[in-house]
Amino acid sequence: LTSHCAELAYHYELGGNLEKAIDYSNRAAGAAAKVYAYQQGLNSSETALRLMEKRGTPATERARQLLQTAAFASAFTFQPAIDYLEKAVTLFDEAGDAEASAAAHVKIGQMLCRNNNPTGATSTMNIDRAFIHYAIAEKALRDRPASEAVVGMYRGIANASWEAARMKESVAAAQRAVEIAEQVGREDVWQQAADALAFALVASGRVSEAYRVIEQIWQRAQLSGDPAIVLAAGQSSAFHFFYGGDLASAAQ
Numbered sequence: 001l002t003s004h005c006a007e008l009a010y011h012y013e014l015g016g017n018l019e020k021a022i023d024y025s026n027r028a029a030g031a032a033a034k035v036y037a038y039q040q041g042l043n044s045s046e047t048a049l050r051l052m053e054k055r056g057t058p059a060t061e062r063a064r065q066l067l068q069t070a071a072f073a074s075a076f077t078f079q080p081a082i083d084y085l086e087k088a089v090t091l092f093d094e095a096g097d098a099e100a101s102a103a104a105h106v107k108i109g110q111m112l113c114r115n116n117n118p119t120g121a122t123s124t125m126n127i128d129r130a131f132i133h134y135a136i137a138e139k140a141l142r143d144r145p146a147s148e149a150v151v152g153m154y155r156g157i158a159n160a161s162w163e164a165a166r167m168k169e170s171v172a173a174a175q176r177a178v179e180i181a182e183q184v185g186r187e188d189v190w191q192q193a194a195d196a197l198a199f200a201l202v203a204s205g206r207v208s209e210a211y212r213v214i215e216q217i218w219q220r221a222q223l224s225g226d227p228a229i230v231l232a233a234g235q236s237s238a239f240h241f242f243y244g245g246d247l248a249s250a251a252q
Contacts, residue, residue: 063091146183
């Protein structure tokens with residue numbers, strides 16, 4: 001059935017059953033993602049979005065569909081993904097969902113801090129714009145309970161600050177991310193925050209401090225007993241040791 005989801009969506013649309021057509025379009029998108037067929041996934045997700053607009057689906061549902069569509073689009077170039085995310089922000093704001101809107105601002109900020117430009121299109125990297133989106137997100141999230149979204153925001157601010165050569169701000173934001181990650185209580189979230197801190201410290205020339213964070217990353221990963229976390233920690237540690245000039249530790 002999964003292999004025929006796109007065809008079923010097409011026929012349900014022809015028959016006027018938009019609810020089923022949307023459902024099967026999203027099933028087709030999910031099936032495509034599992035086999036890394038991102039163009040097919042993008043096509044199916046865009047179809048679902050078009051049908052939602054035609055059906056008059058509530059703003060929040062359409063906004064979440066836009067997030068999924070943006071994720072597929074980002075596999076190719078960032079500008080279409082940013083466009084989808086900005087539309088999602090508008091819909092979340094209309095629905096009064098400040099936290100979801102802030103999370104979308106964070107995703108935009110992350111994309112604006114990277115250069116994804118395989119087709120020769122205009123570069124999307126714009127650190128000043130990224131800071132604007134992070135400022136909006138921070139205003140909405142700073143007083144919220146500790147969550148993965150808040151950690152991701154401070155990780156993003158740390159990265160943008162590093163790109164802008166504002167190293168003290170980068171380290172401070174990464175430290176805040178680690179503090180909040182401890183409250184979240186999920187090892188994978190803490191590992192990502194600690195990785196951002198290690199990077200900011202190395203980039204700031206505080207290499208010995210960074211190495212202490214790296215050792216903690218590795219020790220905690222081993223204690224977690226989660227193979228995925230151990231693998232990610234090993235890759236992270238190798239990168240930071242290499243970046244810090246300790247080639248022997250990186251190889252180990």
